Amino acid sequence: MDAFSMGFVAAMGALATVAGASEDIESDIGSQSNPNSQVQLAAQVGSPHRIFNKAISGEPPANALWACTAATVAYTLITAFQIPALAALALGASVAALFNGVFAMSAYLGRNTSQKRFNQWVYLDIVRYTTTSIMAHAWITSFCIATISYIMVYMQEFKHPFPMPVIALIWGLAVGAIGSSVGDIQYGGEREFQNRQFGCGLNTMLSGQIVRKAEAGLRNSIDNAWFCTKFGGPATGMGFGLTVFLDNWRTTLFDPVTQAGFAIGAGLFFILVMVSYNFYIERSCRRKYGPYPEYKGDIAA
């Protein structure tokens, strides 16, 4: 280990935290991934809305595409045209953001026009304001992930053998999987359904009846971004940041050539700590929230 390598690991952790947060907010603004099912259903159960609707694909493949595009363009510019790395990465992310914009806009127009029979309109002001916001967040995500790949391939003491685009593809898949599993729950489980009692899962009877009014006026996707930035985004960032940081920390602190066993042992230690932390959360929730009052049976714990 040298000091520079550890500094790079810290930088990668920070970049991953930012990438995770922006990925989640990008998907919340666009209503991508699982909560999209409710946005899609809303018009069909008689609640047309002004929320952006872009289920291009699952989040992991979509983010793998943006990140891989950014890394491929950056890699080409660096190797074939000798453009400075930072500029090449920024240009690569810009190309990825353009791809994202095309997909987002065609998804919004296609989905909403197909729901014409349910009185769902295409709002051009939503297209104008929201698409650029989605693209901006996609830019941040792809830039951060392409930069992580660049650091892993060119700057670390033990250079990763995979090419930069493949690493970006894998981290893109991972950030999408984390964003879809973590941040989207706040959007789908809390923000979309603030019109019901707090502290319970969504009753199946309420499916599709999403909140359509905002603090002022009608709710749009920018309002959702404002809300999800407070917890869902940072929590996703923590999830992806922990993954990238802990995974690289153990192979940087312990030399993989001579101390491979320690590197693997450190990983197992982190896993055990996470299991106990989750158990602590489970226990404290059961103690603080208690059983649901509707439950009539009596089961001794």
Add this chain to the structure above:
Amino acid sequence: MNGFDINTIVYILEIVVGGLLVGIGVHFVPVGGAPAAMAQASGIGTGTVQLAAGSGLTGLLAAGLMMSVTDNIWLILASGGVGAGIMIGATMLTGGWIYAYAVGVPFASAKVNYDPITKFSQAPYVSPGTVGQGIPTVCYVSGLIGGMMGGVGGAMIYYPLYLINGNAGLSAIFSIGIFLVNAVLASWNIQGTIEGFHDPKFKKWPFAYRACAVASILLALAAVLITGGA
């Protein structure tokens, strides 16, 4: 490599075992799909393949790094498993924060009356009108087992391919492909959602085992021949 020798058969067998590990591992991952994202079902609120791929391929990155400095198969497999375990562990942990502190629900599974690991009663804590929510300890442990099996499987597919052609990028892409085929086959078997090894659906794993075995044998032959073996 010259000719189809005993090593080629060993490589093919390793790829098949890797594919089977991925296929079975997917059954352990507690995925609730879209309902889990609305706290309507317990497990992680995403798709099966997505999460298995996210964690297993993070393990592949760790295994690839390890393989660039050693050719000890046990270290490479362990590295892949641990890398995948860290990813899925961090995902479930931060997902649990959202369930606990944003949606405000206790963790409970509607598939069992008592958590097989902690022995906590589940039914009183299941929100009315849902089939559980959050990630109880049994789901968490099952998810870790599944994710780590995926990581070991991915590394086991990568290892022989890298020995055959010595090209990390090519081997990685083929590993990702074989990984995804097996993950998708397994997720068809579980039909979208599963809670882990305590879920009744878990008993269907032999179907996926057979399908993944056939697919992996075909893919292993193709991968070994195309990437430069035999």
